[in-house]
Amino acid sequence: MRSCSTCRSQEEEHRFLEPDEADWLKKELDTNNVDTFMVCLAWVGGGAKQCRNLRTYWQEKPFRKPLRLPEPE
Numbered sequence: 001m002r003s004c005s006t007c008r009s010q011e012e013e014h015r016f017l018e019p020d021e022a023d024w025l026k027k028e029l030d031t032n033n034v035d036t037f038m039v040c041l042a043w044v045g046g047g048a049k050q051c052r053n054l055r056t057y058w059q060e061k062p063f064r065k066p067l068r069l070p071e072p073e
């Protein structure tokens with residue numbers, strides 16, 4: 001569960017979503033169950049920001065197009 005489809009890496013750290021992130025994703029996907037989603041923590045752009053690409057625990061590409069969490073405020 002460490003691979004990321006947009007980083008093209010097999011070893012990126014992922015974590016489960018924080019409550020505010022889960023709320024955003026529930027609206028985005030129009031579902032109440034986002035418990036299996038994880039966000040990629042890899043640093044991209046020379047360390048300027050994090051990847052934040054979403055996957056599920058068991059599926060590297062749950063969407064037809066990659067979906068990223070919005071940047072934190």
Ligand SMILES: [Zn+2]
Binds near residue numbers: 005006007012051053
């Ligand atoms: Zn990534």
